[in-house]
Amino acid sequence: MQLDDLYQEIILDHYKSPRNFRQIPDDEAMVDEENPTCGDHIKLIAAVEDGVLSDVKIQCEGCAICTASSSMMTEKMIGLKVAEVRGWIRDFTEMMRGGPDLPEEDLDDLMALRGVKKYPLRIKCATMAWHALEDALKQLGA
Amino acid sequence: MAHTRHTGKPALDPARVRSEFPVLSRFVRDGKPLVYLDNAATSQKPALVIEALDEYYRHYNANVHRAIHHLAEEATTRYEEARTVIGSFIGAENPREVIFTRGTTESINLVAHAWGRKYVGADDEIMLSEMEHHSNMIPWQLLAKATGSRLVYIPVLENGELDLDAYRERLSSRTRLVALTQMSNVLGTINPVADMIRDAHRAGARVLVDGAQSVPHMPVDVKALDCDFLAFSGHKMCGPTGIGILYAKEELLETMDPFHGGGEMISKVSWHEATWADLPHKFEAGTPNIADAIGLAAAVGYLSSLGMDDIHRAEQALTAYALEALRTIEGLRIYGDAANRGGAISFVMEGIHPHDISHFVDQDGVAVRAGHMCCQPMMKKFGHPAMTRASLYLYNTRDDVDRLVEALERVKGFFNRAT
Numbered sequence: 001m002q003l004d005d006l007y008q009e010i011i012l013d014h015y016k017s018p019r020n021f022r023q024i025p026d027d028e029a030m031v032d033e034e035n036p037t038c039g040d041h042i043k044l045i046a047a048v049e050d051g052v053l054s055d056v057k058i059q060c061e062g063c064a065i066c067t068a069s070s071s072m073m074t075e076k077m078i079g080l081k082v083a084e085v086r087g088w089i090r091d092f093t094e095m096m097r098g099g100p101d102l103p104e105e106d107l108d109d110l111m112a113l114r115g116v117k118k119y120p121l122r123i124k125c126a127t128m129a130w131h132a133l134e135d136a137l138k139q140l141g142a
Numbered sequence: 143m144a145h146t147r148h149t150g151k152p153a154l155d156p157a158r159v160r161s162e163f164p165v166l167s168r169f170v171r172d173g174k175p176l177v178y179l180d181n182a183a184t185s186q187k188p189a190l191v192i193e194a195l196d197e198y199y200r201h202y203n204a205n206v207h208r209a210i211h212h213l214a215e216e217a218t219t220r221y222e223e224a225r226t227v228i229g230s231f232i233g234a235e236n237p238r239e240v241i242f243t244r245g246t247t248e249s250i251n252l253v254a255h256a257w258g259r260k261y262v263g264a265d266d267e268i269m270l271s272e273m274e275h276h277s278n279m280i281p282w283q284l285l286a287k288a289t290g291s292r293l294v295y296i297p298v299l300e301n302g303e304l305d306l307d308a309y310r311e312r313l314s315s316r317t318r319l320v321a322l323t324q325m326s327n328v329l330g331t332i333n334p335v336a337d338m339i340r341d342a343h344r345a346g347a348r349v350l351v352d353g354a355q356s357v358p359h360m361p362v363d364v365k366a367l368d369c370d371f372l373a374f375s376g377h378k379m380c381g382p383t384g385i386g387i388l389y390a391k392e393e394l395l396e397t398m399d400p401f402h403g404g405g406e407m408i409s410k411v412s413w414h415e416a417t418w419a420d421l422p423h424k425f426e427a428g429t430p431n432i433a434d435a436i437g438l439a440a441a442v443g444y445l446s447s448l449g450m451d452d453i454h455r456a457e458q459a460l461t462a463y464a465l466e467a468l469r470t471i472e473g474l475r476i477y478g479d480a481a482n483r484g485g486a487i488s489f490v491m492e493g494i495h496p497h498d499i500s501h502f503v504d505q506d507g508v509a510v511r512a513g514h515m516c517c518q519p520m521m522k523k524f525g526h527p528a529m530t531r532a533s534l535y536l537y538n539t540r541d542d543v544d545r546l547v548e549a550l551e552r553v554k555g556f557f558n559r560a561t
Contacts, residue, residue, distance in 0.1 A: 006501070007556060038497055038513045039527035061527065063497030064557075125497060 020074035046136040070129035174507025182533035194440035224439035233363035238421040245386035249373035254281035264290035302329035302478035324356035329478030381441035385434035402427035485534030503549035
């Protein structure tokens with residue numbers, strides 16, 4: 001079977017077993033965002049300790065790209081300094097919008113999402129979690 | 143299967159029909175022949191519609207109803223002829239009852255403003271069905287907020303049909319308007335609007351029919367239905383974008399206030415007041431969309447030449463074929479099982495998001511829609527924030543359906559692999 005260039009094994013893996021996901025009650029969610037065009041829905045909470053993003057939890061009802069991007073983001077971002085996280089959010093969303101590719105060795109699993117930029121209608125799916133994390137950081141005043 | 147009518151008129155020949163739509167011979171996604179199944183969103187255009195637009199701009203582009211010169215005369219004649227042709231198509235013999243708008247959405251907003259603000263009061267009710275498109279819901283929400291009136295809903299049953307008992311129970315002397323789709327863009331359900339209109343009139347309510355999905359696909363006759371308003375769009379029926387129709391009974395249009403103010407819609411203007419032009423121009427402020435009105439008349443001429451009965455019959459047969467074929471896919475569930483239904487087929491597949499489905503089948507050249515299809519509350523009611531929809535039109539074939547089914551099997555194969 002010919003594999004789609006966007007849907008690689010690793011995306012399917014994160015879609016089926018997303019990391020750092022759990023049910024988040026409405027009153028606990030720091031960010032609650034819905035993409036009105038497709039119904040993708042993300043709730044997110046984050047915690048910062050001593051300038052480091054110590055935890056992120058996500059509840060996502062969305063497509064494989066949205067779910068995988070959320071899951072990969074949590075794996076990559078937890079444990080980084082807030083300033084580094086901000087840099088990642090900027091560079092990753094920029095890359096999705098057609099900006100420069102981040103180095104392969106930095107991206108790890110996120111490499112699989114580089115194909116998204118070829119599909120303008122899917123970019124929102126891949127960047128939704130990242131914008132949600134950005135909102136959460138703002139709320140934390142971090 | 144296409145039928146041969148007693149008149150001896152040849153049945154719809156999909157191969158010939160296809161050859162008249164230039165875009166259908168296109169290849170997409172690295173050489174895949176296009177299978178276009180997003181017709182409920184917008185239809186493709188036959189060459190003669192594209193040529194009618196081209197001819198207008200090349201040969202007789204001029205503003206209408208004003209200047210006294212050769213081109214203006216031609217443009218005005220063709221624009222008003224378009225109104226007559228489109229009116230006849232829906233059984234409106236009086237062109238004064240046919241208003242050009244930008245589309246269904248604007249037509250409904252026109253009624254909500256020009257009729258609703260005048261005739262709907264604080265104790266009144268506006269009745270909608272739960273399967274209405276946002277375009278036949280939000281204008282009434284806005285009207286209800288502005289007037290203090292209340293929205294009352296006709297429930298959708300599990301099989302996709304309306305709960306007609308609830309409808310009759312909820313109709314009352316407070317019901318000022320029933321705004322109702324003739325065919326659901328999600329469930330495909332064809333509602334028994336003629337009966338429902340009779341019930342509404344008995345209760346003293348007016349009825350607006352949203353014909354966006356029905357007028358392109360089946361014969362619709364405003365006199366037989368006795369609807370008070372009918373709204374539909376050109377672009378879903380082989381016509382251009384940006385043009386649509388509001389049909390309304392003349393007696394209603396006469397008493398309604400204008401919607402937009404400006405040129406064209408006036409009779410006499412002084413510093414502080416004005417009187418309105420006669421129908422239909424009272425509701426067509428500013429320079430109208432001349433080219434697209436003429437393009438829509440060309441589309442209507444094309445559909446009429448094939449025959450709406452034949453188009454409907456062929457689509458019914460293809461819909462039955464598609465429903466059967468889709469049901470062979472394990473884990474796929476179709477929403478909308480009404481006895482009388484059209485070719486908009488929405489479904490979900492276990493464990494696979496509609497976005498991913500539509501992306502995958504697109505890689506095979508198959509265009510479908512994924513999302514809430516502008517029916518968010520109903521989708522929530524059915525427990526799915528999004529679905530996938532394949533919607534058929536006169537140029538679709540069994541081969542198109544087979545290509546969709548193959549593509550869906552491929553999606554399933556990918557997502558159901560053990561990881």
